[in-house]
Amino acid sequence: MNEPNIFDTFSYKGLELRNRIMMSPMCQYSVEKKDGIATDWHYIHYVSRAIGGAGLVMVEMTDVEPDGRISDYDLGLWSVEQVPALKRIVDGIHQHGAKAAIQIAHAGRKAEDAEIPVAPSAIPFDEASKTPRELTTEEVYGMIEKFRKSVQLAVQAGFDVIEIHGAHGYLIHQFHSPLTNKRTDEFGQDLTKFGSDILKAAKEEIPKDMPLMMRISAKEYVDGGYDIEGAIELAKAYKEAGAEIFDISSGGEGQIAAWGKPGTHAAYQVPLAREIKKALNVPVIAVGRLDEPALANAVVGTGDADMVAVGRGMLRNPYWALEAAKQLRKDTNTIVPVQYETGF
Numbered sequence: 001m002n003e004p005n006i007f008d009t010f011s012y013k014g015l016e017l018r019n020r021i022m023m024s025p026m027c028q029y030s031v032e033k034k035d036g037i038a039t040d041w042h043y044i045h046y047v048s049r050a051i052g053g054a055g056l057v058m059v060e061m062t063d064v065e066p067d068g069r070i071s072d073y074d075l076g077l078w079s080v081e082q083v084p085a086l087k088r089i090v091d092g093i094h095q096h097g098a099k100a101a102i103q104i105a106h107a108g109r110k111a112e113d114a115e116i117p118v119a120p121s122a123i124p125f126d127e128a129s130k131t132p133r134e135l136t137t138e139e140v141y142g143m144i145e146k147f148r149k150s151v152q153l154a155v156q157a158g159f160d161v162i163e164i165h166g167a168h169g170y171l172i173h174q175f176h177s178p179l180t181n182k183r184t185d186e187f188g189q190d191l192t193k194f195g196s197d198i199l200k201a202a203k204e205e206i207p208k209d210m211p212l213m214m215r216i217s218a219k220e221y222v223d224g225g226y227d228i229e230g231a232i233e234l235a236k237a238y239k240e241a242g243a244e245i246f247d248i249s250s251g252g253e254g255q256i257a258a259w260g261k262p263g264t265h266a267a268y269q270v271p272l273a274r275e276i277k278k279a280l281n282v283p284v285i286a287v288g289r290l291d292e293p294a295l296a297n298a299v300v301g302t303g304d305a306d307m308v309a310v311g312r313g314m315l316r317n318p319y320w321a322l323e324a325a326k327q328l329r330k331d332t333n334t335i336v337p338v339q340y341e342t343g344f
């Protein structure tokens with residue numbers, strides 16, 4: 001059998017992708033009226049990457065309540081009024097041959113515009129951040145229901161895959177990190193209970209043949225934080241709760257990987273994806289400075305990951321996947337829009 005490459009199809013349960021290239025979720029901070037509703041910017045931004053050949057286009061971190069957003073200009077999904085604008089994006093992505101995913105999240109103590117952000121424990125992110133309020137146990141159960149509602153609405157909008165955001169120091173990460181969760185209730189005794197309960201609720205809301213995805217930080221890069229061994233244990237609990245495909249990032253409690261210390265060399269997170277795949281025998285997505293097509297292709301070809309996600313590379317070039325196909329001399333016929341054929 002030939003080695004897989006990024007232009008091979010990928011299928012898992014009912015999800016069928018034309019290739020193994022995902023647009024990584026990236027906040028646009030482009031909501032106009034603080035209402036969480038996607039705008040024309042979002043429509044054009046996401047649909048362009050479908051025209052540009054990606055197999056899976058993931059809509060940015062979209063939050064389950066107004067104060068769960070990093071800023072008031074982030075997308076939200078807590079009301080039916082937010083569904084039509086997302087459905088328009090999903091339909092546009094489908095029209096151009098890609099599948100649509102959305103990342104569901106809560107920023108927790110990193111919600112910068114919330115008057116008083118909430119978190120597992122009242123520990124601020126840094127000296128410049130507001131001190132969050134500790135959620136009561138009852139509120140934590142309420143928060144799980146907010147995630148459930150968001151997932152329900154995402155299904156209504158027609159998304160093909162839902163990713164639960166458990167990375168980068170946001171609320172789920174805050175619950176599973178011993179650095180930020182000092183609770184004594186059941187959500188402190190079992191650090192993965194919050195994330196696991198969310199996954200179980202999500203699973204109840206999505207169609208049976210839809211895979212459930214989760215992004216985790218597989219390493220924290222701070223003193224006292226967890227490393228890959230700890231991440232494997234977290235991932236095992238999340239797999240047990242229903243996560244089926246893992247999107248492997250890192251960092252977040254000290255800084256966000258994309259801008260912070262770890263992300264300085266190409267493919268910096270690939271070893272983490274490989275370890276999770278090996279330990280759990282699950283499909284994984286590798287991300288982080290994979291913008292060189294030959295490198296991205298090697299990550300899939302060597303079996304380190306099943307898919308690659310490209311973030312900043314696709315900010316620079318919406319046609320990243322088309323260009324990659326040309327560079328790697330892959331058959332572009334199936335992905336190049338007929339209008340652009342002469343360019344390829």
Ligand SMILES: Cc1cc2nc3c(=O)[nH]c(=O)nc-3n(C[C@H](O)[C@H](O)[C@H](O)COP(=O)(O)O)c2cc1C
Pocket residue numbers: 024025026027028060061103165167168215249258287288289290291309310311312313
């Ligand atoms: C502008 C910007 C916004 C981002 N927003 C998100 C986000 O909403 N959710 C997420 O999980 N990661 C987010 N990230 C991280 C990216 O998804 C990606 O993991 C990271 O940039 C590393 O991949 P790259 O080297 O291909 O950019 C963001 C990154 C950038 C540059």
